[in-house]
Amino acid sequence: MGDTGSMLIGLLMAASSIMLTGQVDPGGLSGGTLLPAFLPIVLPLSILAIPLLDLLLAVIRRTRKGRSPFSPDKEHLHHRLLKLGHGQERAVLIMTAFTGLIAFGAVSTAFVPVWITGLGAALGVVALASWVLNPPRTRTRSIN
Secondary structure (H helix, E strand, O other), X not given: OOHHHHHHHHHXXXXXXXXXXXXXXXXXXXXXXXXXXXXXXXXXXXXXXXXXXXXXXXXXXXXXXXXXXXXXXXXXXXXHHHHHOOOHHHHHHHHHHHHHXXXXXXXXXXXXXHHHHHHHHHXXXXXXXXXXXXXXXXXOOOOO
């Protein structure tokens, strides 16, 4: 996907968030039902949490080293997953799974008790961490 495609996706996400938020009647909301009103804003932010965190960490990492924040490096999240031994497809699946966990947690908080969401998120983090920390073992073939 090039610049035009990513800009279109960003525009659609922003426009849908603003349109849906504008349809909520603030007078009909009480303290307990306030979170569903903010889901059109919270959901896109939760989906973008991993890329935004990666961007923020890259800027901090580069400025602490005295480099330009726009200079390239091989310390992004996907590069670190590749260094752990994961392949390209598996690294993308891991990042997508973490994004899904964050988004699911954000949405489920609006509909189920917080302790259930917290328990599910904790179990999801443990499962994903075990997946990340155990890269696939590659077989070595002997050539005879």
